[in-house]
Amino acid sequence: MCGTASRGPRAGGDVLNLWVLVVATVVGCYVLKLAGYLVPARVLDHPRTRRAIELLPVALLAALVVVEALASGRHLDWNAARLAGLAVGAIAVWRRAPFLVVVISAAVTAAVLRQV
Amino acid sequence: MTAATGAPGPSARRSVVRDSLGVGVAVGAYGFAFGAASVAAGLSVLQSCLLSMLAFTGGTQFAVVGVVAGGGSLVAALGSGLLLASRNTLYAMRLAPLLRVRGMRRLLAALGTIDESTAMAIAQREPALSRVAFWWTFGGVFTFWNLSTLLGAAGASAFGDPSRYGLDAVIPAAFLALLAPRLRSGAVERRVALGGAAIALVLIPLTPPGVPVLASCAALLLAVRVREATS
DSSP: OOOOTTTOSOOHHHHHHHHHHHHHHHHHHHHHHHHHHHSOGGGGOSHHHHHHHHHHHHHHHHHHHHHHHHEETTEEOOOHHHHHHHHHHHHHHHTTOOHHHHHHHHHHHHHHHHHO | OOOOSSOOOHHHHHHHHHHHHHHHHHHHHHHHHHHHHHHHTTOOHHHHHHIIIIIOOHHHHHHHHHHHHTTOOHHHHHHHHHHHHTHHHHHHHHHHHHHOOOHHHHHHHHHTOSHHHHHHHHTSSSHHHHHHHHHHHHHHHHHHHHHHHHHHHHHHHHHOOGGGGTHHHHHHHHHHHHHHHHHTTOHHHHHHHHHHHHHHHHHTTTSOTTHHHHHGGGHHHHHHHHHHHHO
């Protein structure tokens, strides 16, 4: 998508890397889930460990919102249509709208602004 | 907790099944966005569908293809994806005494251990209803998530440039929708979120793609420090 000249066009290596990534993601996700059924409950029961695992997604999801909204490779890309779509989606989230409403309102806002 | 003995009535079961399937349909809508985002990032339709079937944890799947789309390395994509997936371990530990599964059923239950099935299971007042909620939510989400991934991925490869349809605005909005319930649960959560967002913003121009997301975990230290100072 955002390939730069320095990275070159997609080649065989990239395709192989994607398969490695897909398989590693699948295996890693499954092992993390299964581990919870296999380890004794007290292993992760330290309150601080538990709290850290609860808070980890909060930091990561917030960072992902910023990165997906603003990053284009290593540049900050203040794209007006995308940010307006995100803003409308954010209002829908704040109003506790169903997920489908969040998605459609964000998409339609960005798409319509690009047509204008 | 009055009905500690005996099986739950058929009407209680029916209402749990209905709610569980409703969650499945609602979450399935994410699948379109994931399938389209995944193909736009350069993954094939088959790879996108395999992720939805076997990784089966939405936030992680979005994170992995997001880092790939941004040109991030394999390690950065896998790292942010698995860090995000680590919460499923906690969910499994909470579900284990409720579901009491062994053998093949445990292997299957592990696959279905996600935000929605856990939330629906622990929301029930009786273990018997928890099991109904877990399996039906898992089944509903799995069905709709995989169908919609296939449609989204196939659609994106047929219709081309997804930003024309506003998909680039959908992805951050989807992450925000996942984040929102956590923001509502406390001040520490809001502080950690702000910290994570700030770290990512500062690092985008300074580090390779994928690193800003991984580095956002440092925001947890901030929360721990504040908690220690106030206690």
